[in-house]
Amino acid sequence: MKGVPSRRPPTPNWALGEPPMPLTRDLPPASPFPEAAMGTIGSEAVALMQRIIQAPSALVGQSVLAAINQVSQPYGNVCIDGRVSPLSEYFLTLGESGERKSAVDGWALAGVREHQKSLMAQYEQDRDAFEKALEVYETTSRRILADKKLSPEAKQARLHELQKPKAPVMPLLIVSEPSSEAIQRQLIIGEPSIGLVNDEGGQFLGGFAMSSEKRLGTLTTLSRLWDRGEFDRVRVGDGSGSYYGRRLCLHLMVQPAVATSLLADPLAREQGFLARCLVSYPQSTAGSRTYVEVNLGEAAAYQRYAARVTALLQGPWPKASDHELEPPNLYLSAEAKRTWIAIYNDLETGLAPQGPFASIRSLAAKAPEHIARLAGTFAVFEGDNEIHEEQVDRALRLVLHYLDEATRLWGASQIKPELRLAQELLQWWRLKVGPGRVITLIDIYRNGPAAIRSASVARTVVRTLLDHGWLVPGRHPKSKEAFELVETR
DSSP: OTTSOOOOOOOOHHHHTOOOOOSSOOOOOOOOOOGGGGHHHHHHHHHHHHHHHOOOHHHHHHHHHHHHHHHHGGGOEEEETTEEEEOOOEEEEEOOTTSOHHHHHHHHTHHHHHHHHHHHHHHHHHHHHHHHHHHHHHHHHHHHHHOTTSOHHHHHHHHHHSOOOOOOOBOOOEESSOOHHHHHHHHHHBOSEEEEEETTTHHHHTSGGGSTTTHHHHHHHHHHHHHHSOEEEOOSSSOOEEEOSOEEEEEEEEOHHHHHHHHTOHHHHHTTTGGGEEEEOOOOOTTSOOOOOOOGGGSHHHHHHHHHHHHHHHSOOOEEETTEEOOOEEEBOHHHHHHHHHHHHHHHHTTSTTSTTGGGHHHHHHHHHHHHHHHHHHHHHTTOSSBOHHHHHHHHHHHHHHHHHHHHHHHHHOOOHHHHHHHHHHHHIIIIIOTTOEEEHHHHHHHSOTTOOSHHHHHHHHHHHHHTTSEEEOOBTTBSSEEEEOOOO
16 A cells, blocks of 8 residues: 555564574463372372372372272262262373373273273183073074974973073273264273273374364263263164263373363363363473382382272172162262352352453363362262261362363463464474474475365464474475474573
């Protein structure tokens, strides 16, 4: 336009010889994980594992709390004034590579995996016996039906006398990367209480279950299981129905770059899935760890934790049938209920437009239920028949940590789409390409992150990284659009 000077794009950092600029602002420090709130057995196990493994305290705490929740969820529902909720909880833990997520997960769930291994060995024997018995049953049935000397009534009577063998229950207690259909099927044909656990949760969040065409169905299934422990299944060919008395505990340990896409996902928020998740992102301990010469499995604190986990796994679980739980209701003591009501009212005032929880209203609105579920989990794990005031207080301390973390993380996840994609591409470049190697724009949208699959999108994201100084133009024999990662110290 005449009289208006043209705007020149800013000179990128790489052209000025300056270090790269951050794509986002640094997060404020995480609130400390209240490990003492987990009770004597749980807190001692967390402290011991943290001292030996030296992963962040919150990462250890999340893993142990999720394991405690999984083994406790079959044994009770929490009931307040006729409102009944399962004990099941969903946990999301953020941590970079090298935070020893696998080591923590291995020790926290060692008892569950060992019990599953034992059950699977017995299942193999039972399945072989079942298949032989079924073959005999079918052969005998065919022989009766083919017997021309028998009247139709006699055939029916003989067939009625036969007892069809019963298939053994698939004793899978932990699943790691299923679709929503696979979760449903496992809860139909297998044990009615399982854990969806993955120490590399990006496999689940980036897998088929969370693809664009399956995302809503998966989130809906997970949310309904959290709400009531039930789901509907409509299928052509393998049956339809409504299924009740199922329990699912979820714990995903995810790299921050992967988790950001979930925390920023409008569907996950609006559908309510994130409000059902307890999220923690602890400060890294990498670089400050020294080897500790202790056998964790021989330590008394860990053995007490493992013994209680095993006792709850061995049951017997309260079942209406092989595949359906019928947990008794857990009630709050009079003192516990007064405390819970006071907490409920205090949290509700924080939901006002200017209140401290306005930015995380969906999670804060469910905070009283999270408190009740965690308190009920403590009651079961500690062998109590009702929920005590002290258990409600401990659950509150944990939920306040999760509210602090949500306030810190949810806001940080609301960044512009181009910056989020730039973060994703930068992470991919660091892991898959590294500095010192020139790659073309075509390489990026053909082989890079799934969200960057066109030249126009790739060009926009690369421009962002160029402007922030993370990439520099590179020479390539076959392309003018080629780039190289800046090596930082």
